[in-house]
Amino acid sequence: MLFRHSIFSHISAVLPQRCLPRSSPTSVRKITSKAQDQQTRSMLDDYKNIDAFLSDKFSKKRGLSWGFSIYRCSYKDESAWSRLLQHLREKIESDLECNQRMDLLSHHQLVINDDIEKLNGATSHDIRDHFSAWVTDQLPQIVASPKVLENLQSDDNNGQGPQYFLGPRYNFCLFVDDFCLESLELFKNSLCGPVVKILSRPWGNLTPREREYKIHPEWHDGETDDELEMVEWMYIPIHSYVQWFDTLEVPSNWEAFYVRPPMMIDECSVVNVEEERLASLHRKS
Template sequence: MVPMTRNLLFRPQTLTFSVWNLKFSTRQSAIPLTGIKRPSLKRQDFTQEYQIQRMTSDHSASLHEKALAALARLRSGDQPRNPSERTPDRSSTSNTADRLEKALNEAGFQSWGFPIYRCTYRSDSDWAEFLRRYRWHVADSLKHVNGLDLLESFKITVFENQALFEAMGNNCYSGVSPDMLVFANVEAARYRFCLFIDEESLQSVLQAPLEDCFNKNAFVNMLNGWWKVESLNDHDPEDLEDDELEAIRLELNSHDPIEGYTVKDVGWMKVALCGAGLEGFSKMGEHGEWDRYYERPSEICHYL
């Protein structure tokens, strides 16, 4: 178990929880986003068949059989490189459970899953049903990759404080201290991102059919704990022409205000329910994925 002490520091319109005394491996965590694509073998068929015919020119029955077997394997497709123990017909890099397990081991973590902030308190039964459905979707995703063994290390950590979180709503910003994570060359989704559930997102999940994972209306809110608002101070005037600075100034004010922010990235986005579990956690552990998948509210990110 990773030693950890978490302190909650509450500030006006800002929720910060810092992670201290973490011990990490110094090895780089890398979770490939996609499986290995194998090139088509059609162009190689003629060459391989010609070579096999040369091998069988002595009419040796045993050699001929071996050559035909080799050609059959060639035409049926390659066997996966480093096959997954969970799904032997696929490589381990194309199995999300394998990639997640590898990343957890390399980073020294023993649990996974986004922390959840409860920001609605109208109904305890609705909240319990939301958590049940969320866990069901995570388990269903693991089942498809034969990874139900990882359900034991999946932790739903819920933060509840009606007086604070309900009043703050979407302003329930969470800042996770990145210091130790950066030092360890690891960006861990569990300590960088969290989910916050308001009444709108709660009802969107409850109103969707349970087994409809790809329902476009069911979503949760994902928050980037390392976010800070972009400003002109992030750009060096000496490196830019006047017209370039003006273009940046216009870009920073080109969107309708969300909680007073007119920049594109306001630090949180709506994520489809199916993207807030196994796949989303695996992807968001990689550097730069927030920028890649970010959708400004009220759009919903359906691609995690």
């Protein structure tokens, strides 16, 4: 198992660009003077890393889309799944509008994986298997040339795989289980809002025997009671989808931002989603 340095001691240093006040689309439209407009733009996310992902013509073909793959692992509530996807799409559009980057919307494509036979009740390890296989199949279709693919395959990037430097679309994916679907209702009035799970493909797949561990009762995954144990997936607020894609264009940012579930980064703070869930249930009772 892997462990890392605590994020709590350096989160303010890691996330300065995310700590700026967010402007609403309405307030942005009201700005008329050039000076005010420049000041407002300095407080917005420019998403230049997404630009870099889309403009990479050396390793990838032109015209590729940006956006994560998302896997459905719970089939108990069809309506909740539909509402979660709708909520996600709305948050993506509102984020881009807020940050004056609506030009990115037409290039976005969410890869939806919805197969009850293969995915019902799937664990993070199962999802990593499916995602890794999909990425392997995609490689010949997305690289700029056979020579590029040959060069990528000749260097496994310290075990991270040839796709390590092809961007977040091919290294990280989202998955949705019962907890995420329930968060639509339970977290609708909380600051973080509904959540999804995100996992890292480069972490690698565990063997069937390695997957047979007992999850520590105080955590949502992992064997120990150590907050620094890495289980290589996290919760993220749905509203931060675009931010995360932009951030993970730099693969090493995964380790810099990682917190063990049920902890979650939301803007400049770290919240406990299990405590949020219990508090919401208490308010409802």
